[in-house]
Amino acid sequence: xxxxxxxxxxxxxxxxxxxxxxxQNINLxxxxxxxxxxxxxxxxxxxxxxxxxxNLIAKPGFISNGKVLFEGEDLVHASQKRLRQIRGDRxxxxxxxxxxxxxxxxxxxxQMVECLHAHKKISKKDAREVALQKLQLVQIPSPEKRLDQxxxxxxxxxxxxxxxxxxxxxxxxxxxxxxxxxxLDVTIQAEIMELLLNLCEQHNVAxxxxxxxxxxxxQVTERTVVMYAGRVIEQGPxxxxxxxxxxxxxxxxxxALPQNCLPGQLLNQIPGSMPNLxxxxxxxxxxxxxxxxKESCLKERPDLQSTATHxxxxxxxxxxxxxxxxxxxGSDVKERA
Amino acid sequence: xxxxxxxxxxxxxIVMFVISVVGFAIQDNLGDPLREMVGQVVTEAEREVLxxxxxxxxxxxxxxxxxxxxxxxxxxxxSYFFKKPTLDVIFAKLPATLELVLGATLIxxxxxxxxxxxxxxxxxxxxSKCAMAFSTVGISIxxxxxxxxxxxxxxxELGWMPSYGRGETEQVWxxxxxxxxxxxxxxxxxxxxxxxxxxxxxxxxxxIRAEMSEVLQSEYVKFALAKGLNPMRIYFLHALKNTMLPxxxxxxxxxxxxxAYTILTETVFQWPGMGFLFLExxxxxxxxxxxxxxxxxxxxxxITNTLVxxxxxxxxxxxxxxxxxx
Numbered sequence: 105x106x107x108x109x110x111x112x113x114x115x116x117x118x119x120x121x122x123x124x125x126x127x128q129n130i131n132l133x134x135x136x137x138x139x140x141x142x143x144x145x146x147x148x149x150x151x152x153x154x155x156x157x158x159n160l161i162a163k164p165g166f167i168s169n170g171k172v173l174f175e176g177e178d179l180v181h182a183s184q185k186r187l188r189q190i191r192g193d194r195x196x197x198x199x200x201x202x203x204x205x206x207x208x209x210x211x212x213x214x215q216m217v218e219c220l221h222a223h224k225k226i227s228k229k230d231a232r233e234v235a236l237q238k239l240q241l242v243q244i245p246s247p248e249k250r251l252d253q254x255x256x257x258x259x260x261x262x263x264x265x266x267x268x269x270x271x272x273x274x275x276x277x278x279x280x281x282x283x284x285x286x287x288l289d290v291t292i293q294a295e296i297m298e299l300l301l302n303l304c305e306q307h308n309v310a311x312x313x314x315x316x317x318x319x320x321x322x323q324v325t326e327r328t329v330v331m332y333a334g335r336v337i338e339q340g341p342x343x344x345x346x347x348x349x350x351x352x353x354x355x356x357x358x359x360a361l362p363q364n365c366l367p368g369q370l371l372n373q374i375p376g377s378m379p380n381l382x383x384x385x386x387x388x389x390x391x392x393x394x395x396x397x398k399e400s401c402l403k404e405r406p407d408l409q410s411t412a413t414h415x416x417x418x419x420x421x422x423x424x425x426x427x428x429x430x431x432x433x434g435s436d437v438k439e440r441a
Numbered sequence: 442x443x444x445x446x447x448x449x450x451x452x453x454x455i456v457m458f459v460i461s462v463v464g465f466a467i468q469d470n471l472g473d474p475l476r477e478m479v480g481q482v483v484t485e486a487e488r489e490v491l492x493x494x495x496x497x498x499x500x501x502x503x504x505x506x507x508x509x510x511x512x513x514x515x516x517x518x519x520s521y522f523f524k525k526p527t528l529d530v531i532f533a534k535l536p537a538t539l540e541l542v543l544g545a546t547l548i549x550x551x552x553x554x555x556x557x558x559x560x561x562x563x564x565x566x567x568x569s570k571c572a573m574a575f576s577t578v579g580i581s582i583x584x585x586x587x588x589x590x591x592x593x594x595x596x597x598e599l600g601w602m603p604s605y606g607r608g609e610t611e612q613v614w615x616x617x618x619x620x621x622x623x624x625x626x627x628x629x630x631x632x633x634x635x636x637x638x639x640x641x642x643x644x645x646x647x648x649i650r651a652e653m654s655e656v657l658q659s660e661y662v663k664f665a666l667a668k669g670l671n672p673m674r675i676y677f678l679h680a681l682k683n684t685m686l687p688x689x690x691x692x693x694x695x696x697x698x699x700x701a702y703t704i705l706t707e708t709v710f711q712w713p714g715m716g717f718l719f720l721e722x723x724x725x726x727x728x729x730x731x732x733x734x735x736x737x738x739x740x741x742x743x744i745t746n747t748l749v750x751x752x753x754x755x756x757x758x759x760x761x762x763x764x765x766x767x
Binding site: 162209218219222254256267 | 682686759
């Protein structure tokens with residue numbers, strides 16, 4: 105059985121003008137030890153996806169359809185009590201900004217051991233011992249001292265190590281990391297990513313890495329999911345997606361990397377910006393920004409279809425699908441999808 | 442820590458000096474103390490002699506220097522009416538006022554924290570909406586009206602509560618007479634405490650609710666949820682501790698304000714405390730007593746604020762009392 109299986113997930117936000125779908129038709133499967141990257145621009149829905157796994161979407165957002173199966177157990181309809189048991193124990197999270205993630209008025213030690221006490225019977229002394237071990241695991245200098253310190257006494261990189269130590273404290277099966285290095289400076293970013301990768305490998309922990317940094321995805325993950333306007337537009341092995349992206353949007357992202365430009369040249373960029381979720385264009389959501397746009401792209405939305413190497417949702421990659429649609433066999437195609 | 446106290450002490454001296462100047466300066470404008478002290482049979486010439494004897498005709502600076510000189514030796518003057526040192530008169534009334542402030546503070550803390558927290562956690566519930574509506578009404582009703590209303594309902598109509606005085610009191614320590622140890626004394630304390638708290642309670646409910654709802658949106662609360670903690674621990678440890686930081690700051694100032702509002706409450710309930718004494722002193726143009734009251738209340742303000750800063754330093758780890766500025 106897959107460790108995590110997200111099936112047809114749909115997340116909506118109840119806004120004043122009616123509900124807006126922030127995520128649609130998301131399917132994702134993870135086995136023990138898998139590492140998957142979720143990439144996209146701001147607003148693509150990647151963080152919402154991360155939070156929806158633990159059913160932690162803040163109001164007015166809610167999961168409006170689909171399933172999140174963790175070892176076969178549906179977390180969407182699980183009780184709050186059951187969710188609390190899983191959160192921090194089997195699945196834990198790492199947040200974006202370590203400056204904001206730790207409570208400023210509680211000591212590091214308190215914030216570590218409380219997670220242990222919440223999930224199992226353990227004496228105070230043993231809990232402190234476990235906390236100490238985890239701090240050593242994330243290579244914090246003089247860990248003993250850190251337990252009695254407050255977050256403001258530590259640097260950003262150090263705090264993110266603490267957050268990782270808290271995420272690991274119950275030896276989880278899965279870690280959802282929501283842009284764990286975005287708020288850190290570049291040298292620290294690499295260290296933290298390296299640490300996270302090593303720990304996941306050593307302890308056979310599956311990782312979902314939400315990020316907009318393709319370099320990080322290439323470094324850490326085996327599979328990549330590219331999101332645009334709340335949908336998956338391309339997914340497959342990270343190597344393939346980095347080497348030969350198929351969707352014009354992914355190609356644009358790859359071209360935008362500074363190392364893909366000649367010195368002295370302007371950086372490449374994708375013109376325009378991601379559509380507002382309340383105002384997604386008809387057909388392919390990417391069509392206003394796409395240089396290969398065709399008539400069919402304006403009318404129908406392409407579904408995710410497999411190619412030789414991975415899955416892409418684009419008529420340019422699957423021209424036969426747009427022909428089918430134009431000859432009126434759309435219903436037949438939908439069944440196949 | 443020592444540096445903090447020394448710095449605080451210097452500040453307190455400056456504050457007390459300013460208060461004494463202001464307090465002393467206003468006494469000339471309060472009326473003629475002789476009119477109250479002597480009858481109408483005393484002639485103007487005799488009054489003039491008396492004024493000279495009492496030093497009331499000396500220049501302000503001379504009077505003030507004399508006053509400060511005595512004050513530094515613990516003598517703030519002699520009450521014209523009671524013919525006793527003003528500090529003795531005030532300290533005899535201090536327990537009554539402090540007990541009243543204590544009662545009101547207890548009500549504010551015990552009611553505002555749970556109500557404010559609940560209103561932040563469940564903003565849509567009917568209880569939260571009622572509490573918010575009540576707090577808007579409560580904040581706009583003057584204290585003396587609340588007091589008179591309570592007396593009307595609970596003393597006059599229902600006859601459940603005494604309407605005035607402290608009731609039975611007991612000598613506990615030195616000249617300290619308390620009403621807290623007798624049932625009758627406690628019963629007398631209820632209505633005045635509610636009245637005195639009526640202004641602060643709505644303010645604190647609103648303050649705690651607003652702070653708490655903001656804290657509940659924070660990343661560290663979300664992270665605490667993601668750790669699978671019990672919601673009670675998240676609300677009452679993670680969130681409340683952060684919520685209380687601004688509340689403590691406001692609370693320190695408000696305890697002083699509450700002390701000032703005892704004048705109204707004590708008058709309505711004929712409560713034999715400092716505020717009631719002060720109002721009597723004003724009526725009798727008992728200037729040494731008025732000035733002493735102002736100085737004593739000023740000192741209490743300074744002390745409570747220092748204590749609050751200490752507590753704040755204990756709750757908020759990012760504040761170091763022995764900071765670099767010391």
